Amino acid sequence: MGETMVPANGVDLCLETFGDRDDPTLLLIGGATGSMDWWEDGFCRRLAAGARFVIRYDHRDTGRSTSFPAGAPPYTYADLAGDALGVLDALGVPRAHVVGLSMGGGLAQRLAVEDPSRLRTLTLISTSATPTAETGPSSPAGPSSPAGPSSPAGPSSPAGPSSPAGTPCLAAAADDTDWSDRRAAVDRLVADVIAAGGRVTAAEPHLRRIAERVVDRTTDLRAAQTNHYLAGDGEPIRDRLGTITAPTQILHGTADPFFPMAHAETLAREIPGARLIPLAGVGHEYPPPAVWGIVIAELLRHTA
Numbered sequence: 001m002g003e004t005m006v007p008a009n010g011v012d013l014c015l016e017t018f019g020d021r022d023d024p025t026l027l028l029i030g031g032a033t034g035s036m037d038w039w040e041d042g043f044c045r046r047l048a049a050g051a052r053f054v055i056r057y058d059h060r061d062t063g064r065s066t067s068f069p070a071g072a073p074p075y076t077y078a079d080l081a082g083d084a085l086g087v088l089d090a091l092g093v094p095r096a097h098v099v100g101l102s103m104g105g106g107l108a109q110r111l112a113v114e115d116p117s118r119l120r121t122l123t124l125i126s127t128s129a130t131p132t133a134e135t136g137p138s139s140p141a142g143p144s145s146p147a148g149p150s151s152p153a154g155p156s157s158p159a160g161p162s163s164p165a166g167t168p169c170l171a172a173a174a175d176d177t178d179w180s181d182r183r184a185a186v187d188r189l190v191a192d193v194i195a196a197g198g199r200v201t202a203a204e205p206h207l208r209r210i211a212e213r214v215v216d217r218t219t220d221l222r223a224a225q226t227n228h229y230l231a232g233d234g235e236p237i238r239d240r241l242g243t244i245t246a247p248t249q250i251l252h253g254t255a256d257p258f259f260p261m262a263h264a265e266t267l268a269r270e271i272p273g274a275r276l277i278p279l280a281g282v283g284h285e286y287p288p289p290a291v292w293g294i295v296i297a298e299l300l301r302h303t304a
Contacts, residue, residue, distance in 0.1 A: 003064070008086025009079065011066035015057035015087055019048030024120070024303055025093045026052045029084050030286075031102030031126075032228035035063035037214045038286045046292065050300040055096075057087050058217075061227045067219040073227035078234030081107040085118060094118070097303040098246075101125040101286060103228065112244045113237045119246040121303055122271075125295075126256060126284050128263035129238055129270055179221035186211045198255030198283030200290035241270040248274040249302045251295060253282030 001017045016036060026047060028039045036056040044054045058065040060083060061073065068074060084107060088096055097120045100108025105127025112122050177188045189211035190204060201207075218224050248271045252264035261278065268276040277298055279291050287295040 005064070006087070006090035008090050009082040011060050011083065011086075013057050013060065013066070013083060013087060013090075014064035015055060015090075016044075017056075017091070018044045018054040019052055021053050021091075023048075023051045023053045025088070025091075025096040026054050026299070026303060027084065027088065027093075027096040027098050028054065028056045029098065029100040029104030029107050030056070030059065030062075031104050032059075033062065033225050034059070034102075034286075035214050035217060035224070037063070037210055037217065040210065040286070040289075042289070043287065043292055043296070046296050047299060050296065052097075052300070052303065055087060055091065055093075057083075059083065059228070061220070062224045063214075063217050064219060067223050068227060070220060070223040070226045071230065073231045076232035076234040077103075077107065078110065080228075080231065081110040081114075081234075084108075084111060085115060088118065095120050097121045097123070097299075099123040099125065099299065100127065102127055102284065109241065109244075110234075110237055112246050112248075113240045116245055122244065122246040122248040123251065123299060123302060124248065124267060125251045125287070126253060126259065126282075127267070128259045129241060129267050177225075179225065182212075182215055185215045185221055189214060193285060196257060196284040197288070198253055198285070199281035200288050201283060201285060202288045202290075206289075241267075242272060244271050247302065249298060250274055250276045251279055251287075251298060252276065253279045253284065255281055256284045258284045 003014055003016050005012050005014055014036070030036060030038055035058045039056040044056060047054045059080060060066050060075065061068060084098070095118055098108045098111060100106070100123070105124040108122055108124060112119055178184045186208060190207045193207050194201060194204065215221065250264050250267050252259070252261060254261060264276055268274045279294065282288065282291055
């Protein structure tokens with residue numbers, strides 16, 4: 001199915017599906033500021049070829065989904081988690097295998113804690129544990145919140161500040177970019193991916209093609225690069241990770257400059273029965289093509 005707009009959780013969200021609706025559903029939840037384009041077409045098609053019904057979607061304030069004025073998001077991370085459920089509801093899917101990356105991993109943790117009946121399995125990529133009030137923003141025990149990119153207000157990190165949203169992100173300097181200038185916007189998105197990447201990050205021409213698509217599809221780039229940082233956290237769930245019952249696997253890059261492997265190891269300890277799979281040479285990024293074989297095999301194994 002091509003791109004489709006659906007009403008979900010009080011907003012309109014743009015989604016796309018791959019594969020047969022009769023196959024097990026695999027819902028991909030992206031990171032903050034990220035439209036669904038970063039879950040690459042080829043990646044989704046290969047998952048679908050493994051007999052999975054794959055869903056990707058634009059978060060609110062990204063891509064073609066509902067956009068709010070830059071700097072004034074009227075929602076919290078709990079609302080963003082509700083959007084994921086709204087996508088499933090719009091497609092008539094009662095339960096799904098949920099895959100969350102970075103901020104999306106924080107949202108997926110929230111779903112696993114608060115709506116366990118909607119998850120078949122849980123996969124967390126490039127993320128960290130959500131915090132209790134006592135958890136410091138840079139501790140291996142968990143960053144400052146549900147693992148989303150950062151805002152300019154937070155403390156410093158190896159590659160940029162971190163924020164109330166959770167994960168650090170180079171877009172913290174978004175105000176330095178003229179997001180109305182297509183070339184400047186594309187250059188900035190590519191530079192951010194490369195700076196956060198690792199030894200196997202895709203080459204610049206490959207990233208530029210994705211970034212051009214992101215820029216051309218996005219309603220308001222400044223809102224997309226700003227509002228997720230400013231959204232409220234919602235009710236903390238860190239102390240409830242031990243209640244997660246969904247079978248869980250954690251895929252984490254060994255070269256992640258924002259969340260070193262200690263974050264993934266902490267998640268693996270706190271979520272009962274979780275399995276940790278290191279991804280050699282991968283940074284803080286969507287799975288690059290160099291590791292698609294490993295990531296797709298693990299996803300198909302876990303969701304069998």
